Amino acid sequence: MAGIRENVGLVLLALVFIFFCAWKALGWRNLHPSRRLAITVGIVFSLVSIVISAVNPPWAGRWILGTVISAFLGYGLLYSLGRKQHEKTLDSFAAETGMTAVRTPQDEESSKELADLKKWMDRDLYKWKVSGQYPALVQKRGPWTLVVRVPLAVDFDLNAPDYTVFAYIRKIPMNTIIIAEMPLKEKDKPKKIFTTGDPEFDKRYYLTGVSASDALAVFKDEVRDYFKKLTSFSGWVRLERFGIYYYMPGMVGSRDDLEKSIALLDLLAKAVEKGAEEGELKEP
Structure with missing residues (x-):
């Protein structure tokens, strides 16, 4: 537990991200598969980060910080890619069907x-x-x-x-x-x-x-x-x-x-x- 105390700021950051993912997971059955994947990966990596902080190897702090930052960036990237696909699909469908x-x-x-x-x-x-x-x-x-x-x-x-x-x-x-x-x-x-x-x-x-x-x-x-x-x-x-x-x-x-x-x-x-x-x- 000494490792957690030493990395308390980064552990709190990981917990904040877990809370963020849990909030986004409300209504899980109705979420899009890509959103479920992003949430699952984010929570798993954040939990692994907390466990590593307890073991406290020399690279624990860098691991936690890098993981949380990567998780946030990955979540944003998945959303952005989904948004681009959404726009492309609507435009293509409109052109093919005569919709405005x-x-x-x-x-x-x-x-x-x-x-x-x-x-x-x-x-x-x-x-x-x-x-x-x-x-x-x-x-x-x-x-x-x-x-x-x-x-x-x-x-x-x-x-x-x-x-x-x-x-x-x-x-x-x-x-x-x-x-x-x-x-x-x-x-x-x-x-x-x-x-x-x-x-x-x-x-x-x-x-x-x-x-x-x-x-x-x-x-x-x-x-x-x-x-x-x-x-x-x-x-x-x-x-x-x-x-x-x-x-x-x-x-x-x-x-x-x-x-x-x-x-x-x-x-x-x-x-x-x-x-x-x-x-x-x-x-x-």
Whole structure:
């Protein structure tokens, strides 16, 4: 322990980094794989540094300082590389699909789709805002407006600043419904869960929100079968009277991320439209 006392400043630095990693690890199941790797490596190296300080070889101080500095730099590098890949993927997808890429404030001001959404959304403080980071993707799809963007902030109660939001925006006749994978811990499960009568679906996912009838009107056989076939589902989807929002952990890393996320919204949008046409969904 004498070594720890001699290197107390550097040990405290390692502990600060461990605390930083632990804070970033909140919501572990929903973190992007690259973020999980960076956090794991950072914590392991910091713990090794503390053990070395206890043994106190002559090079202990240099090891601890170098490790912590490298961990911080490595974390920043991984984030920067992920950000570059995110931007490249969005730009490429926009060029191939005809979506509008919003890269600057000037692009945002000239985007009719975003301008119309902002005018509409600014009337209600509780609606998800379309402001966020650049680049963003925007496209009008029939009565829906698709927006793909990393927001400046995510709802405060979701503890999730590092998400990409895929939004299908329009006014729809339903109360708020949320779907996500069932948490492993009982304490993490919502107090109110709607069951569908489909044991396989109900075991893997939970539906929660305001109205069970709205949930059942949207999550019928076709939609449930789609979710059951997914090999993995990170994040969550929120359906509300202002649209459908998928919160995907991390940044977009590939075209596959975009195609699967948009396909999910397409499916849910059709289910909502069908429920409204059949009178199962009504204005809240």
